[in-house]
Amino acid sequence: MSGTSNADITLRAFVFIDALQPQLASYLATSSQGFLPVPGDACLWIEVAPGMAVHRLSDIALKATNVHMGEQVVERAFGSMEIHYRNQSEVLEAGRVVLRELRTTEDARMPCRIAWKEVICAITPDHATLINRQLRKGSMLLPGKSMFIMETEPAGYIVYAANEAEKAANITLVDVRPFGTFGRLTMMGNEAEANAALQAAEHAIATINNNAGRVGR
Numbered sequence: 247m248s249g250t251s252n253a254d255i256t257l258r259a260f261v262f263i264d265a266l267q268p269q270l271a272s273y274l275a276t277s278s279q280g281f282l283p284v285p286g287d288a289c290l291w292i293e294v295a296p297g298m299a300v301h302r303l304s305d306i307a308l309k310a311t312n313v314h315m316g317e318q319v320v321e322r323a324f325g326s327m328e329i330h331y332r333n334q335s336e337v338l339e340a341g342r343v344v345l346r347e348l349r350t351t352e353d354a355r356m357p358c359r360i361a362w363k364e365v366i367c368a369i370t371p372d373h374a375t376l377i378n379r380q381l382r383k384g385s386m387l388l389p390g391k392s393m394f395i396m397e398t399e400p401a402g403y404i405v406y407a408a409n410e411a412e413k414a415a416n417i418t419l420v421d422v423r424p425f426g427t428f429g430r431l432t433m434m435g436n437e438a439e440a441n442a443a444l445q446a447a448e449h450a451i452a453t454i455n456n457n458a459g460r461v462g463r
Contacts, residue, residue, distance in 0.1 A: 252348050258324060259293035259402030260355040261454060262341060262461050264334060267412040269384075269419040270405070274316060274328070276383045281314035281330075288334040289316075290341050290461070291424065293326045293402035300325030306347050307340040319425050326402055326425055341461035357455045361428055362397040363448065365440045369393050381421040381432065392440035393420075394433040396447055403454060404429025407447040414446035415439050 266274070268285040275282040283289060290313075294300055297320045304318055304327050313336050317328035331337050345351060369377075371389040378386050387393060394417070398404045401424050408422045408431050417439050420432040433443050 254296075255299045255348055256295040257292075257348060257350055257355045258295055258400040259291060259326075259358075260341070260345075260352055260461070261291050261403060261406045262338065263289040263291070263406060263409050266330070267409050269412055270409050270422070273384050273419055273422060274405075278316040279318065280316050283314075283316050283328075283330045287330040287332055288337040289328060289330040289405075290337050291326070291328050291402045291405050292341075292344060293324055293400055295324050297321050297323060297325035300327050303327065303344050303347060304329075307344055310343040311336050311340040313337055313340045321425065324401070324426070328405075338461055345461065352461050356400055358403040358451045359399045360396065360448070360451055361399050362395065363444060364396075365392055365394050365437070365444055367392045367437050367440075369434075377420070377432070384420045384422070384432075385418045385434065387420050387432070387434050391434045392437045394431075394435070394440040394443045394447075396431045396444070398429045398431075398451065399427065401426050401429035403451065404431050406454065407431060407450045408433075410450035411443040411447045415442035417443040 271283045271285040313329040313331045319326045374387045374389045405424045418434045423430045
């Protein structure tokens with residue numbers, strides 16, 4: 247194999263999701279460039295630098311397992327990929343193949359930093375309308391509801407935060423953006439629901455930072 251050495255690739259985000267929740271799976275399907283994920287699919291989100299390196303990792307994961315690719319985004323600095331399959335073992339094996347290619351472990355992934363988190367109560371009609379005009383793929387933000395927002399670095403981890411928040415709270419997904427330098431999440435509910443979602447998302451990020459998860463075991 248010719249090209250850039252694996253030693254030059256930085257593993258920015260690497261997270262396994264055991265079962266995509268209905269809203270998140272549906273949201274990802276609205277922007278999916280490949281095979282559409284469905285609720286209950288296991289999912290692996292990987293982000294690397296430099297961005298072009300994601301092509302090699304996608305190639306080996308798809309050749310070695312039966313996983314489907316839903317997303318592949320190559321930016322100037324970072325590259326992201328999302329693979330999924332109904333059977334968790336296939337997704338876990340794809341993750342192990344990628345880690346072997348990089349000659350690294352899940353522990354080498356960058357820790358996740360929460361750059362911003364907030365619950366804004368009783369959103370005004372003007373504010374809701376402006377947000378809805380900007381964010382067009384998820385649910386509409388309704389005036390009078392509370393809005394939970396979070397920003398993470400690296401960006402890819404925001405998908406895990408969104409999934410865990412949906413698991414734990416009766417919350418509505420408005421928007422999730424897992425690309426670029428920062429990942430951004432917007433959710434809506436009453437005040438109690440929004441705060442429950444925030445707590446679940448915080449716990450999800452703490453879990454990422456405190457252990458290596460399941461891939462590679």
